[in-house]
Amino acid sequence: MDKEKSIQLIKDLSNVRGISSFEDEVTALFKDTVKDAGIVSEDHMRNIFVKHPANDGKRPVVELDAHSDEVGFMIRAIKPNGQMMFVNVGGWATVTIPAQKVKVRNRDGEWISGIVSSTPPHFMTAEEKTRLPKPEELSIDVGASSADEIIDIYGIEVGAPVVPDVTCEYNDKTGLFLGKAFDNRIGTALLASTMNDLASEKLDVDIIAGLSSQEEVGDRGAEVVVRKIKPDLAIVFEGAPADDTVMPNYLIQSGLRKGPMLRDFDSTIVTNPHFQRFALDIATKNNIPVQRSVRTGGGQDGAIINRYNGAPTIVISVPVRYAHTPYCFIAFEDYQNALALAKKIIKALNADVLEKF
Ligand SMILES: [Zn+2]
Structure with missing residues (x-):
């Protein structure tokens, strides 16, 4: 080739x-x-x-x-406020997960853009600012405000697969891929x-x-x-x-x-x-x-x-x-x-x- x-x-x-x-x-x-x-x-x-x-x-x-x-994630539960709990699929260090852009596959096979939500610094306590979030404190946000929206408008269900949203680049000068x-x-x-x-x-x-x-x-x-x-x-x-x-x-x-x-x-x-x-x-x-x-x-x-x-x-x-x-x-x-x-x-x-x- x-x-x-x-x-x-x-x-x-x-x-x-x-x-x-x-x-x-x-x-x-x-x-x-x-x-x-x-x-x-x-x-x-x-x-x-x-x-x-x-x-x-x-x-x-x-x-x-x-x-x-x-490695990626899977939707575990949909909260009433439209945030989605997830589990890790494969080995992740929690430090690399928060604030990443992700894609969630809905029931029609479409990939929906979302982010791993994190608390803005304005709302963090002094203690929260000094430590990593626990995995159970993280959720995925596609912009919805209710569970009904997630299911009816976004078409996302429990069991949906999630992957990082990254597009691969090749640099001809360095011979390196980033993806x-x-x-x-x-x-x-x-x-x-x-x-x-x-x-x-x-x-x-x-x-x-x-x-x-x-x-x-x-x-x-x-x-x-x-x-x-x-x-x-x-x-x-x-x-x-x-x-x-x-x-x-x-x-x-x-x-x-x-x-x-x-x-x-x-x-x-x-x-x-x-x-x-x-x-x-x-x-x-x-x-x-x-x-x-x-x-x-x-x-x-x-x-x-x-x-x-x-x-x-x-x-x-x-x-x-x-x-x-x-x-x-x-x-x-x-x-x-x-x-x-x-x-x-x-x-x-x-x-x-x-x-x-
Ligand atoms: Zn591996």
């Missing part, structure tokens, strides 16, 4: 809206993007499967994973581009892409996808939180523009060291910059895939500055390097290589 098209795809994937289980806009865009890359199917959980056209069922099966959902949901729409872009670029390649393995739903609420889509694909090997594409604004130099493991991050350890997986070494050696041989990370927390779909039947699994992540907040930065060069590395790895895989892992 040429540069212009790749940039447009990343922008489009950032802009589509889909919290866990409401990924329809994301899956529609993904399916359209990979329509010529193989046999595409979808299940009722909104998991998408793409089978490489040359799969023969006799070779090792490589699962390529990314998740399609983003929402790069965790994990950048992984979604990598998954689509890998399948598209390899569609007419002769490989020594069968590859099946699984775009999994509901990662942000506990890897639920991946649990179903792995049972359907039954992989012998897996590569997970992620948008991992960048640490270069919060860590001292010697602890930076996912800095912007420093290349894709290959995870050695997090709280859910110890990466198969043989597969990890194989991937790192391919990066070195091809002059692709990579970063390694040993995390003290975190987790992703790879753990679920790895535990299903022990398939060696690596995680290739693009660093995302300010993941799980409304506004994030990613670098196009990190995406390009992640894509180049993934394709080199897949092309080098065969039954003998797998045997050694």
